[in-house]
Amino acid sequence: MNATMRRNGYRADALIETLHTIQESFGFLDDVSLRFVADALRVAPSQVYGVATFYHFFNLKPQGKHVCSVCTGTACYIKGAGKILDAIKEQHGIEPGQTTPDGELSLLTVRCVGACGLAPAVVFDGQVIGNQDVEQTQARIEGWISHANS
Amino acid sequence: MPTHDELPEIRAAEREKQGSYRHSIRVCMAAGCLSQHEGTIRKALVDAVAAEGLEGEVQVKGVGCMGLCAQGPLVMVDDSILYEKVTAEDAVDIVKALDKKPVKRIQSSLNIPFFQRQVKIVLENSGIVDPESIEDYISRDGYAALSKALGEMMPGDVVDEIMNSGLRGRGGGGYLTGLKWSTVSKAISDIKYVICNADEGDPGAFMDRSVLESDPHRILEGMTIAGYAVGAQKGYIYVRAEYPLAIDRLKTAIKQAKRLNLLGDNILGTEFDFDIELRLGAGAFVCGEETALMASIEGRRGSPRPRPPYPADHGLWGQPTLINNVETFANVAPIIRNGGQWFASIGTENSKGTKVFALAGQVKNTGLIEVPMGVTLREIVQEIGGGTTNDAGLKAIQTGGPSGGCIPVEFIDTPVDYDSLRMLGSMMGSGGLIVIDDTASMVELALYFMEFCMTESCGKCIPCRVGTAQMHNLLNRIVRGEARAEDLELLEQLCDLTRNTSLCGLGQSAPTPVLSTLKYFRHEYLEKIAAPPAEEAAS
Numbered sequence: 142m143n144a145t146m147r148r149n150g151y152r153a154d155a156l157i158e159t160l161h162t163i164q165e166s167f168g169f170l171d172d173v174s175l176r177f178v179a180d181a182l183r184v185a186p187s188q189v190y191g192v193a194t195f196y197h198f199f200n201l202k203p204q205g206k207h208v209c210s211v212c213t214g215t216a217c218y219i220k221g222a223g224k225i226l227d228a229i230k231e232q233h234g235i236e237p238g239q240t241t242p243d244g245e246l247s248l249l250t251v252r253c254v255g256a257c258g259l260a261p262a263v264v265f266d267g268q269v270i271g272n273q274d275v276e277q278t279q280a281r282i283e284g285w286i287s288h289a290n291s
Numbered sequence: 292m293p294t295h296d297e298l299p300e301i302r303a304a305e306r307e308k309q310g311s312y313r314h315s316i317r318v319c320m321a322a323g324c325l326s327q328h329e330g331t332i333r334k335a336l337v338d339a340v341a342a343e344g345l346e347g348e349v350q351v352k353g354v355g356c357m358g359l360c361a362q363g364p365l366v367m368v369d370d371s372i373l374y375e376k377v378t379a380e381d382a383v384d385i386v387k388a389l390d391k392k393p394v395k396r397i398q399s400s401l402n403i404p405f406f407q408r409q410v411k412i413v414l415e416n417s418g419i420v421d422p423e424s425i426e427d428y429i430s431r432d433g434y435a436a437l438s439k440a441l442g443e444m445m446p447g448d449v450v451d452e453i454m455n456s457g458l459r460g461r462g463g464g465g466y467l468t469g470l471k472w473s474t475v476s477k478a479i480s481d482i483k484y485v486i487c488n489a490d491e492g493d494p495g496a497f498m499d500r501s502v503l504e505s506d507p508h509r510i511l512e513g514m515t516i517a518g519y520a521v522g523a524q525k526g527y528i529y530v531r532a533e534y535p536l537a538i539d540r541l542k543t544a545i546k547q548a549k550r551l552n553l554l555g556d557n558i559l560g561t562e563f564d565f566d567i568e569l570r571l572g573a574g575a576f577v578c579g580e581e582t583a584l585m586a587s588i589e590g591r592r593g594s595p596r597p598r599p600p601y602p603a604d605h606g607l608w609g610q611p612t613l614i615n616n617v618e619t620f621a622n623v624a625p626i627i628r629n630g631g632q633w634f635a636s637i638g639t640e641n642s643k644g645t646k647v648f649a650l651a652g653q654v655k656n657t658g659l660i661e662v663p664m665g666v667t668l669r670e671i672v673q674e675i676g677g678g679t680t681n682d683a684g685l686k687a688i689q690t691g692g693p694s695g696g697c698i699p700v701e702f703i704d705t706p707v708d709y710d711s712l713r714m715l716g717s718m719m720g721s722g723g724l725i726v727i728d729d730t731a732s733m734v735e736l737a738l739y740f741m742e743f744c745m746t747e748s749c750g751k752c753i754p755c756r757v758g759t760a761q762m763h764n765l766l767n768r769i770v771r772g773e774a775r776a777e778d779l780e781l782l783e784q785l786c787d788l789t790r791n792t793s794l795c796g797l798g799q800s801a802p803t804p805v806l807s808t809l810k811y812f813r814h815e816y817l818e819k820i821a822a823p824p825a826e827e828a829a830s
Contacts, residue, residue, distance in 0.1 A: 152590075153589075153590050154588065154589045154590035155590060156590035156591075157570070157571065157573055157587065157590050158570070158571065158590075160573070161532065161571055161573070184590075188591070192590070192592055195575065195592040195593065195749075196572075196573030196574050196575050196593070197573070197574035197575060198532050198533070198572075198573035198574035199573060199574075213494070214494030214495050215494045215495030215651075215689065215692065215723065215725050215739070215740075216494075216651035216652050216657075216725055217494075218494075218739055219652045219653060219725060219727060219731060220652070220653070251533065251574075252492070252494050252574070252576065252743070252747075253492075253494035253495060253496070253497075253533070254533055255322060255496075255497035255500040255501075255533070255534060256322060256323055256326060256497070257495050257496070257497050257649055257657065257723075258323050258360025258361055258497070258649075258650075258651060258658045258659070259323055259326070259327075259360060259361075259657075260651060260652075260657070262326075268326070269322065269326040270326060271323065271326055271327065
């Protein structure tokens with residue numbers, strides 16, 4: 142975090158770069174880090190919070206142990222991403238942006254990961270997998286969860 | 292530190308090295324194919340080559356996108372044999388078959404319209420060069436255009452050459468690139484910037500991702516030439532954080548270019564200094580709009596501001612700024628190398644050159660294609676694309692993403708150029724081309740796009756913030772069968788209002804998917820509108 146800010150000479154325009162580094166390191170943006178960045182870059186905390194909430198890529202809540210992001214780009218939509226999303230919502234009782242109470246699974250949606258040639262695509266813990274259907278996606282999530290319980 | 296004279300030496304050495312191999316096996320390492328093999332195929336091929344004792348004779352190379360994503364992972368042998376749906380287990384057979392007959396079970400045909408009908412300028416290196424090797428790029432005439440521009444041309448000559456080419460912005464607007472360059476070059480300021488817009492936010496489009504992953508040096512070269520032409524010293528590439536592979540390859544490319552003095556101070560031994568920095572987006576569609584993008588580079592919320600002043604006068608940190616899209620910059624080096632006249636000879640009268648399209652949706656050959664401007668939608672979808680999947684009927688073709696429209700099948704013989712698509716109520720956009728078959732509901736598609744625009748609206752201006760939400764409500768009611776006939780009228784009024792009064796392109800174009808589906812598929816809306824309840828009809 143300090144390295145990113147130092148590389149950018151502690152200029153205010155390093156804010157977004159620094160937030161990326163925090164999220165990469167901790168998985169989400171917590172209040173302590175946000176305040177720290179505001180001080181270091183001499184930017185108002187309101188502006189830091191404003192930027193952090195403006196961009197969809199930043200999470201302000203801790204993520205589950207595993208993160209499943211369903212691509213809802215146009216090609217994936219046409220090829221049935223909605224069904225995959227509905228199945229996960231129903232099976233695990235969470236909406237996009239939420240995490241299961243046991244902290245095992247976070248569900249997200251992402252607007253196009255650029256894998257349209259392999260639609261529908263789902264990102265499992267950062268790994269893009271194409272040509273998914275409801276069964277394949279659920280099997281992969283089951284794999285995560287049963288592994289955790291065993 | 293290489294100078295103009297040393298670049299050809301690097302080129303010759305690399306060509307000799309590559310020419311020394313008897314065979315070349317190329318593995319697609321772009322995101323689509325890579326997601327299916329994680330590099331295991333390349334490793335298996337390297338091992339298989341070693342097992343046969345062919346290290347000095349057979350080259351195994353990781354390359355960028357070969358286009359036919361639907362059949363990936365792809366492996367190409369010596370430009371003549373293409374293997375599809377390859378797995379690591381096939382590696383031994385591929386290597387053993389090198390001097391014999393190809394492996395039948397995974398062989399794909401190159402004699403199909405998908406490969407034969409394309410004309411490659413932007414993608415000429417994609418699938419051929421190793422995106423992580425600057426020497427390989429140089430061996431394919433890479434940085435020859437930069438060397439020519441710096442060595443033989445005045446900045447004004449470079450601008451003229453781009454003007455003569457007739458190149459228009461590939462990000463969607465279609466503004467004449469030469470004119471933009473000329474305006475920025477004439478702006479008076481000691482500090483100027485060049486920005487590459489790689490915030491490919493249109494869902495369903497992946498041209499820029501593919502170019503960045505497959506041929507990153509092409510973009511660096513185009514930007515550096517632009518910097519020389521307009522008098523800028525610094526460039527930024529604003530790239531989506533959702534494209535980690537493209538970011539990695541750009542970082543590597545920038546490092547390599549600096550090492551060979553193709554970026555930095557005194558480029559190629561001249562007086563010209565130019566540096567490029569990466570800036571990551573963070574998932575905001577509105578940042579594709581140029582003023583919002585600049586706000587984001589400055590570390591602020593990506594809210595657009597009114598224009599004028601245009602970025603050419605008052606851009607990044609208040610300085611004159613040139614902003615072009617990835618594909619636009621990718622066209623620069625070939626234009627400088629071969630001349631504007633050459634480029635202008637391709638395409639149609641008002642749309643020169645080629646266009647890269649991301650072919651996706653219900654079409655057999657999904658993937659990346661590059662075709663001359665003026666080919667018809669029929670050629671793209673039915674011939675190159677191989678028609679619809681599952682033999683369902685073709686219903687419409689969606690171009691231009693959430694800012695574009697749906698073109699019904701009746702107009703399939705329309706030539707693809709900026710003006711023809713606009714006349715049909717759609718737009719060229721950045722190049723996403725989604726094929727829609729009979730099974731899709733156009734009203735639901737309009738709702739899908741409106742939901743996208745509603746969530747992506749930055750909230751700064753009221754017509755867009757409230758207009759998209761209200762249109763979304765109305766569309767939702769129509770989809771659920773709860774709407775009345777007046778709602779359609781209201782929807783049209785709102786479309787008109789949002790289009791004409793929004794601050795930036797996002798709001799101005801948000802109604803386009805609705806208007807185009809209303810124009811061509813009105814019956815689908817009418818079918819969904821419930822008959823008005825009796826008491827209301829009486830009153």
